[in-house]
Amino acid sequence: DTVLTQSPALAVSPGERVTISCRASESVSTGMHWYQQKPGQQPKLLIYGASNLESGVPARFSGSGSGTDFTLTIDPVEADDTATYFCQQSWNDPPTFGAGTKLELK
Amino acid sequence: EVQLQQSGAELGKPGTSVKLSCKVSGYNIRNTYMHWVNQRPGKGLEWIGRIDPANGNTIYAEKFKSKATLTADTSSNTAYMQLSQLKSDDTAIYFCAIPLIIRGGDYYVMDAWGQGASVTVSS
Helix, strand or coil, X not given: CCCEEECCEEEECCCCCEEEEEXXXXXXXXXXXXXXXXXXXXXXXEEECCCEECCCCCCCEEEEEECCEEEEEECCCCHHHCEEEEEEECCCCCCEECCCEEXXXX | CCEEEECCCEEECCCCCEEEEEEEECCCHHHCCEEEEEECCCXXXXXXXXXXXXXXXXXXXXXHCCCXXXXXXXXXXXXXXXXXXXXXXXXXEEEEEECCCCECCECCCCCEECCCEEEEECC
């Protein structure tokens, strides 16, 4: 299975720019997607196809990358962005998720 | 508005089975795949499998092939997942999820999720 590696946690101040990385153990082309999950809630799709912003998601969120290295950027970060962010690949079977990056605000 | 309404929390004893449901409103499940994903306490997300409700075809992640059984009832627009031979490490939140829009032929981008159903396995 394709393993997705994310850094476990980040802490930033409101108004700053933050990048969350996801590295795949093999190429996933642009079949990479990003979700936001707040405590006690279901995941919410933010970015699909590596760089496409889901409808209704603020333009502060953006995604980039292809192959094995991907980035989710939030600029500027707001207090409401406190959450865990998961990457998911759909290029290889089975689809897999990263372990998540917990974003905390200082 | 599309809603996925999951059944309530389940408490199961080791060795027994539970069956979870996911009722969809505002969207015909025949037009998509229904995915199931779990999340163990304090852990990440894990894809269990998916069903094509239009024909009942299923695909499972290898580790869930003998654990989960996915079915769907298009007349009630509801999907089900049965978990069998419960063990303590089946304790998790289980989500159903669907792609509302099939983006570039990718049926694995999940843009609508149920609220999750807690399964606790304990004797």
